[in-house]
Each structure stands twice: as C-alpha cells, then as structure tokens.
Amino acid sequence: MKAQDIFSYSFSAIKLRKLRAGLTTLGVIIGIAAIVALLSISQGLQNTITEQLQRGFATDTLIVSAGGGFGFGTIGSSNSGFKLLVNDTQIINEIPNVVTSVAIIQRVGYVKSGETSLTRYLVGVDFATYASIYSNTFVAESGIIPLVPDSEMIVVGKRVSDLWGNGTLFCIVSDNVDILWTNATARPPKNETYTAHVVAVLKDIGGLGIGGPSDFSIYIPISQSQVFFGTDECDMIIVKLENDDEATIKSVSDAIKEAFSGQVSVTSATAVLNILSSVFSTIELFLAGIAAISLLVAGIGIMNIMIVSLMERTREIGILKALGMKSRTVLMVFLGESIIIGLIGAVVGIASGWGLANVVAIIFRRSGVFMGGNQAVRGDQMTITPLLTPTVTVLALVFGIGVSVIFALYPAWRASKLKPVEALRYE
C-alpha cells in the first residue's frame, strides 16, 4: 500500500471522530504551547539581561572591592578594618596584563536645581581613566568630558538631565546645580554642600551596569569626591585588562588578591555573566520540565484514545487483513493517525505558544518591572522580547510528534497483531 494511501486512510479515521481527535490534539497543543511559551520567554529574558549587562559592563574588566562581595552593602570599611584606598590603583597598575585601573567613591546624595532636588548616586572617578575604560558608554551627548577637570565640574547621566526620557529637563550643560550629601558618620551628622557646574551630559546608556556608567549617576572628579566625602577610601576599583581571556582574568585576579593579602574580593564581569547564564539554563530546564509533564499527560491521552479506537475498530482491522493488508501496514495506519494528531498539535501548539509568549511580554512591559536600586547594580525598565529560536521550533515539532508516536506504538502494535479470523468475529 502506498504511503500516501496509508495516510489518507488514517486521516479518514480521524475525521470520523472529530471531537475525540480534537480533544486529544488539544492535549498536545497545550503541552507544546506551554513549552514554547516558557522557552521563548526565558530565552528572551536571558537575551535582554545579557545584552544589557554587556552594554553597561565590559568583559575585560575586573571589580576589586574590600572584603567579600563586589560592593553589595559594603560601604566604607570591611569588618577586618582593611581599607581599599584611592591610590591603591598604583599597586594594581603594576600587575602584568593590567592596562589601567580606576577608583570609585560613591555615595547617595542629592542634586538640587532651582526648587527641585533628586536623590542620586554621586560617583567620584578619574574622568580620563574612566572614559578610557568605558569608551563606549562614558561618552558625552552634549558638552565635553574634561580630562583634567576643575573641582566643581560634574558630568551627569542622561536621566539626570532628561528626567523621564520625555524632555522634562532637570539640568543641561553649563547649568549650575547644588550637590548635597549628609555625612552620617560625623557626630553630629553634618550636611555638606557645594555648587557644581554641569560640563557634560552622557548619552543614553540603558541597561544594567556593574561598575560601569549609568544613566542615573552624577560623576564628580575623584579628588573633589575625596575632599567632599572626607575620605581616601574607595568603594571599588575597576581594573581594565589586556584581554578577556580566562587565563588573564585568573592570573590578574590572583595577583590582586595576593597584593592585598587576600583582603579584597575580585569579581570578573565574565564570571558574573557565566553565573547568570548557568542560572538561566537551570531555570529554563526546570520550566521545560514542567511543561514536558503536560505533554506526557497528552501522550497518555493519545494512548488511551488509541486503545479505545482499537477496540472499536477491531472488526475493521479484521476486514483490512482479510482484504490482504500486511500487519506492518496496519501498524502504519495507526501510527499515521498519531502522527497527524502530533503534527497538528505541534504546529498549532508552537503558534499558540508563541502568541502566549508575546501576550505575556506585553503584560510584563505594561506593568513595568523595574530592576535596580543597588549600589553596584543599577538599571532602568526592562523589556522582554520573546525569542523563538529555530532549535526550539524544531524541537517542539519533534517532541510533539515523538510523544504522539511513542504512546501510539503499543496500541498500533496490538492492532497489527490481531488475528484476522478473531478480529472479524468481534462484535
């Protein structure tokens, strides 16, 4: 019997029981849709985060901070009394494979223009070095970033100037603004203030930055920050390496730790990315596993329906065999039915899963999930663009058909093994 005829015979059997076949197919659709939706959302999310991280954060940099962690909550000195100082960059610069390094002092302070004041990060850095490390992001959109700045000069992030990204300007180049900071460690706490001059507004960076420039920060010259905050201790030192080879990252990290007798922690951007991507793979696998369970249920549904259909059609199988159909062909007729169900289920499932992912992404965008608000990790609103890779599409297709066929194997095999004379006698 020709393959095409086997297929059309299978199809005629499915058409006969539209509701039942439809419900069975629905099981496959739900399973596949769940897998596709979850995978495309999580891949989209992963892409967004990785992309934003890479934008605000160079892979050939290391972040050195006192004690443990890379700055999360470690303002000021660590428990051991060790202090990372601004001019420790000199020690780090001596280490082979280090291009340069920059110390960062950052505090939460206020910036006031007219009657409006904002809470912002005040970041003290050496403009020239910082610009050389983040040559793509520490770039002026208007004004000029001075390489040798006067103490009252400041550079502001895009969202300090254009507050909401809609043209509401807080300050522009050549404005004077007041910088305020409360020294809470002084007894009694003391408010410090000075008038600064905006010399440059950074271009829009977007995304998250670890150590790198951010749209929400105000950059003041490092020497000014030392005087203003009354400290020589820095919060972190960003180190630029010759390259982002794993060996370089490792050797420099070790050398830095050794230079400071193990009292600093060194975080590599690449390591953070790797951790994130492995976390994502795990989450993805977990989600796909849950979705796979629904597909398994669909598979059992297929098996159930095929066994029922086999009993109903015992006599028909007897007729087919009496007419000279080979056992193998009977098997193919039944498998053909499951292939059709699996194929329709997978195709509709992929389409509806993709639709579902987009709906979720739109809801996500509206509710506006906000990331950030930490000393080292800052960001703006995230948008997720669901991603349906060809691999996922093909996998979903194979999976949908595969599950259908596997669960149909037993009923189909039973059908093919029926003895013609007994099948014909079946009522």
Next chain:
Amino acid sequence: MKVIVEAFNLKKTYMLGKVPVNALRGVNLRVESGDFVAILGPSGSGKSTLLNLIGALDKPTEGKILIEGVDISTLNDDQLANLRLQIGFVFQFFNLIPRFTAKENVELSMAIAGLSKAEREKRAENLLDTVGLRERMNHKPTELSGGEQQRVAIARALANNPKFLLMDEPTGNIDSKTASEIIGLVKRLNEEKAATIIMVTHDQRLASESKRVVQMSDGLIVQEVVN
C-alpha cells in the same frame, strides 16, 4: 482443468474455554478452475471454519492446504497477506467500511494492493457497473440496502482479479427477493467470467445453482453431489 485449491486431511480444534471443539475432523477437498462449489450443512458442521482456512484467515491444526500448488503453511505473515490479496472474500454481514462510499470501499482493496488512484477509480466504476450499482457508487453503506451492500462487497472481492472467490453465506442476511438478484449475479460471474467460487450457504436455492454441492456434518464431508 487447473487445480486451484486442494485440502488434505484438514483438522481444526478450537479451545472453547477449557473444552476442545473439533470443528474439522479430516476434510479433503479439491476445487478446479471455473468450479462453483456450494458447501451445505447445519450450524457447527465446520463450513465457516473450512472457508476461513482456505482463505488463509486461520491456520489448521493438522493437514495442509495447497493453493495453486503452494502449501500455505510454509508462507510467512507477509506472504499470507499477499495471498489474501488474490482471494476475493464475501461475508454474510458485508463488512464494508462504513465511512467510505461504495466506490471507496471497492477502491480500498486495490489501494492495499498498491494500485494508483486513477487506475483504482476506473476499475471501481467498471466493477460497480458490473454488479449494477453505477448509479449508487457515491453512497455510503448506511444509504444502501442489504442487497446493494452485498453487491458492493462482491465488486470489492473482484477488484484485484482474485484466483477464486470465497463466499460466507452471501444471502444469509438479506431478504429472499434481493437474494435472488445476488444468486443471479454470482451465477453470472461463474458462467460469464469463469470465476471460481467456493460458497458456504444455508440457501437451498443458491446451492441448486452451483455446479457441485458438498454436504458437511460434524466436521466431515459426508456427501458430494454434482448438479
């Protein structure tokens, strides 16, 4: 005359629960090309069992069957399926596929044989014409009378130019008036198309139209009469 079917000392024992039933107890039969054999006998005499064995739908417990000289016990599953392709079966309960039209039912056995769609359609139409159903070939079995359904079944049995026809009480499930039409058709097939026919029947009228009547009782052939 060429010998089509030969059966030697056929025995068939069924297990009915734990009780063995000797359906056939040593049957010998020889059917030549162009023959028209009617097998008569009361219920349980083994007529249908004999027919199923000759049609390769079942296997004998003992003895052997030669079809055109080939011992069918030596054939494997696929070869048996191929053999069944060349045997035309007609059942008491028609056994048409309900979701297919008359034409599609006739086409089905040719599709199993691997014929192309165009060939199948042409031949199915001719066959339905032969059995007088050209006008009703696009009707489904439920829209056809018993006699019409049986004629579709006969057309289907003829589809692959079978070596012989096996009919299991072809008039057993239709009224006597329609039965006469079927009897006429079967007789015509034998006389005009030289079809070899082996038929199980209760119908004395049908039996009297055959060339040879084989009387069975208790799993044995007890009498053979040439008409």
